[in-house]
Amino acid sequence: MKGDTAERVKTVAEINEKIREGNVCVVTAEEMKKIVEELGAEKAAEEVDVVTTGTFGAMCSTGVFLNFGHSDPPIRMQKVWLNDVEAYTGIAAVDAYLGATQQSEKSQEYGGAHVIQELVRGEEVELRAVSRGTDCYPEKEVRTVITLEDLNFAEMVNPRNAYQRYNAATNSSSRVLRTYMGTLLPNFGNVSFAGCGEISPLINDPDFRTIGVGTRIFLCGAKGFVVGHGTQHCPGYATLMVKGPLKEMKPEFMRAAYMPGYGVTMFVGIGVPIPVLDVEMARALAVRDEDIKTKIIDFGIQRRDRPVIREVTYAELKSGKVEINGEEVRVSPLSSVYLARRVMEELREMILRGDFLLTEPVERLKEGEPMKPLRVATKLVKSVMNKAVTVSPETDVRTAARLMIEKGLNHLPVVDGEGRLVGIITSWDIAKAVASGKTGRVGEIMTRKVITTHPNEAVEVAARKMESYDISALPVVDGSGKVLGIVTSEDLSKLLVR
Amino acid sequence: MLFRLKFDSKAVKKPVISMVTLKTSALVNIIRAEVGPRRGELIVEVDDEVADKVENAFRELGVEVCRLEKKVERSEECVHCGACVSICPVEAIVVEEDGRIEFLDKCVLCGNCVNVCPVRALSLPV
Numbered sequence: 001m002k003g004d005t006a007e008r009v010k011t012v013a014e015i016n017e018k019i020r021e022g023n024v025c026v027v028t029a030e031e032m033k034k035i036v037e038e039l040g041a042e043k044a045a046e047e048v049d050v051v052t053t054g055t056f057g058a059m060c061s062t063g064v065f066l067n068f069g070h071s072d073p074p075i076r077m078q079k080v081w082l083n084d085v086e087a088y089t090g091i092a093a094v095d096a097y098l099g100a101t102q103q104s105e106k107s108q109e110y111g112g113a114h115v116i117q118e119l120v121r122g123e124e125v126e127l128r129a130v131s132r133g134t135d136c137y138p139e140k141e142v143r144t145v146i147t148l149e150d151l152n153f154a155e156m157v158n159p160r161n162a163y164q165r166y167n168a169a170t171n172s173s174s175r176v177l178r179t180y181m182g183t184l185l186p187n188f189g190n191v192s193f194a195g196c197g198e199i200s201p202l203i204n205d206p207d208f209r210t211i212g213v214g215t216r217i218f219l220c221g222a223k224g225f226v227v228g229h230g231t232q233h234c235p236g237y238a239t240l241m242v243k244g245p246l247k248e249m250k251p252e253f254m255r256a257a258y259m260p261g262y263g264v265t266m267f268v269g270i271g272v273p274i275p276v277l278d279v280e281m282a283r284a285l286a287v288r289d290e291d292i293k294t295k296i297i298d299f300g301i302q303r304r305d306r307p308v309i310r311e312v313t314y315a316e317l318k319s320g321k322v323e324i325n326g327e328e329v330r331v332s333p334l335s336s337v338y339l340a341r342r343v344m345e346e347l348r349e350m351i352l353r354g355d356f357l358l359t360e361p362v363e364r365l366k367e368g369e370p371m372k373p374l375r376v377a378t379k380l381v382k383s384v385m386n387k388a389v390t391v392s393p394e395t396d397v398r399t400a401a402r403l404m405i406e407k408g409l410n411h412l413p414v415v416d417g418e419g420r421l422v423g424i425i426t427s428w429d430i431a432k433a434v435a436s437g438k439t440g441r442v443g444e445i446m447t448r449k450v451i452t453t454h455p456n457e458a459v460e461v462a463a464r465k466m467e468s469y470d471i472s473a474l475p476v477v478d479g480s481g482k483v484l485g486i487v488t489s490e491d492l493s494k495l496l497v498r
Numbered sequence: 499m500l501f502r503l504k505f506d507s508k509a510v511k512k513p514v515i516s517m518v519t520l521k522t523s524a525l526v527n528i529i530r531a532e533v534g535p536r537r538g539e540l541i542v543e544v545d546d547e548v549a550d551k552v553e554n555a556f557r558e559l560g561v562e563v564c565r566l567e568k569k570v571e572r573s574e575e576c577v578h579c580g581a582c583v584s585i586c587p588v589e590a591i592v593v594e595e596d597g598r599i600e601f602l603d604k605c606v607l608c609g610n611c612v613n614v615c616p617v618r619a620l621s622l623p624v
Contacts, residue, residue: 182614337578
């Protein structure tokens, strides 16, 4: 009958039956793309039952719920540290949540991720807990050594993992930036990107037909589940909240990490099996890196809405070089395609062995909504700046000194005939000039290289500039260098007492 | 072949690279250079066939020559993420077809990758 294959629907139950019988056809996402290319989507849908997808990347939103058991006398643990890394204890007496990015109180390069890794590797971890003591939990302090074996319960629960795609990063500024996207070299010196592109789970099921609440997944070597969509789940950038038993995880599918200058994070390996229910699914599974677009974002601008430098595909990013402003820029991946492949292969083996059955989602993931920003009152320089009293390079140093005394100022921007900034003099410059007998024109003693701000810069950024250059005022200039005002460290400290 | 050249205040005053080039007719490619008033340190590349000749010529001018035959060392901790790839000034770190990160022999031991590795898998050879 015509259209028979196009309408053909395989159910998850039928696929599971094949897994039990040992005649299921499972391929990795990479193999599936070739199969669809060679045989077409219809034939591929007929032949292939399950496609394994995978990712292995730094996922900060990772952590574990732990239950330590009760000591004698018992303690209600109000604060808990594991190898000096604090875990959250605002839950029941001996329960805690240890976040991967939580820093040790002793070293910034060690954190929750390292503790989780040591537990999975079977190593001993020091547990310290304190309490004020209650009638039912009299003990006030506990200090002992534990291993994963000793714990009653250890479940990894990650609020946001497995991004469908992620923005790439670059840096237009003139200094090296140490970010969660790795080290970004100045002047567009490099680009870094995260995500595994065409083999990533969510990119292969964009309508969430099979990945949903309750989907059984591969999480760091263990069988885990999708809890629901993750935090910051939004269109095109879907995420998953996942969980899985820590005691069944394998060290080779996770790795504690420290992004230099930024902080601790954790590489997590996630595999999701996608049942090929019909032709439409086979088509979605054929998605290629060439089709997956993302943006390169400029981390040189330290605001929430960082400028988009350009659109780019995962194929371009994976090629190792992208073009920015006509120049070839080298690219670093941050996710491991090599280990994502091992995840996909391991998951395939588990399914072929009959060790891993597929599930139907209990509920579909929602579409997601655009991310709402956190509203904080962003104070801009224009709201705190003052009118600047300016002088010209020709002004007599004595006149400038008198102006400072009369107006109670420590800084005078120096401008040309059109009001454009050419330098600055401070009361210190004048003191130095007097001490060395140079009391001629302002132009002879002024500082020519002036650090400036603009009216729409956030006051926090202006404050950071003053701090990093060790100065106490910034002339406020417009695009053409015309002086619009001045902002001083006193103006900023007034904000604090308001 | 890569050489690390170190020279003191005596040799630093002489145009050693040009002198060696004129004497040996070998092409000397400067990879990195730090030349101060009292001492200098250069990393240069020359063809393997002329390596001995060039090395001797530098030594005659009082330059300390060290052959860079080792490259950055990597431990089992490496997850092949590639954070190091774009940091390497001489493009000695590449992503292989199978997704593995490989270190090529042209490594100049600058140590940049060691400092950006998220899993501390890299180190300079002793």
